[in-house]
Amino acid sequence: MNFRLLNWFKYASPGTFYPLLDKMIPLFWILTAIFAGLGLWVSFFVAPTDAVQGDGYRIIFIHVPASWMSMFIYIVMACWAGLGLIFNTRLSGMMAQALAPTGALMAFLSLWTGAFWGKPMWGTWWIWDARLTSELILFFLYLGFIALQASIDDPRRADKAGAILALVGVVNIPIIYFSVTWWNTLHQGASVSVNTAPSMAHTMLWGMLLMALCFWMYSIAVALMRVRVIILERESHTEWAKSRVGVAI
């Protein structure tokens, strides 16, 4: 095969990516539903009641996936932002823009469920410890990114300015991730780690992983739906976009 036939940038154009979106979005919604069903079933009915924390620990099935996603989405967003700056592709900026609200939602969920978990377990809604504070900073970073993009009228400039901000803020991610290792605080250490056996029952771990997959699929599905709207908005001057939404040309 002629190597040049393999066009790496084929789907970098909004026009060719748009039809693909129509196929991908239903797929990811179906996956979300499957993983949500399985994950919720395991986390409510299969996973045993915790010896110390009772049934209250079941917040973990929302809390941990949301926290993971909040960090991971930021990294993905920063990667898209970096790609956009390097290759000057329009779609990269759109992807970054589409991911930001979902990431902010995940950071908010993580803080919110954390507060609900903290009240019965630690006896406090909020404590200014390293992990909570750095997660809060992450939430602010998302808000800053969204606000910056919203206040610049020219979409190309908004993409680039947002990209620089996203890349600057990415410094915070390792700080959150390792905060429980670096500082000994109230927040418990990581429950799951690559090197050691997880410090929890297997069914609990499975519930958490299934829920994480569910959050993952949900984030992809929602981000793609948002990107579809952004593409239509920005490409509204083109013929194909007009014919898509049924405007008479």
Next chain:
Amino acid sequence: MNPLFGMIRRDLLLVMRRKSETLTALFFFIVVMSLFPLGIGADPVLLRKIAPGAIWVAALLSSMLGLQRMFAADHTDGTLEQMVLSPTPLYLLISGKIISHWIVSGLPLVLLAPLMAIQFDVDVGALKIVVLALLLGTPILSLIGAIGAALTLGVRGGGVLLSLLVLPLYIPVLIFGSGAVYAYSSGLDVSGHFSLLGALLIMSGIFSPLATTAAIRVAIE
């Protein structure tokens, strides 16, 4: 003349010709500091305890006041565009602007802080730590702030947006800066906090002018 020093000299000259803007930020610092005893109560024990945090918060806010001025005037009259076009590396010119911003808005805070600390009844040992931490920390504020200032150049509602972008990034400086003083007053080793502040300074010193330069190119094009 070396372009870096030329830039610093030019910006300082400009500030000297119009002193009121800079002095406003300094008075803002003093006023904010005076608000704390009025709001919280004049209990000396409590004041001594909150002094480091209060000094840092006031320093953060007042150094943010001057940020918008860093590039705004040069952007409106086209000077910034000439800097981008000039054969001198933009990195150097921007570094010069950041340094002069620190000399104007950060250094006076370091010098004023002991005076404020005395008002809060802080003892001499802790005072030294406050000044040292500010000396290491305020350049970081100028460096990080420059990125925000460049990103919000000519943007609607730039001032409020700038604070939303920059304040979250200031938080580590605040934590380690005031943490050093708290560690000292509780008899712990302060070198860790200073090392972290130093590391932040070096990191932001290298990368912030790069990010600022990129942001300015985006704003100009």
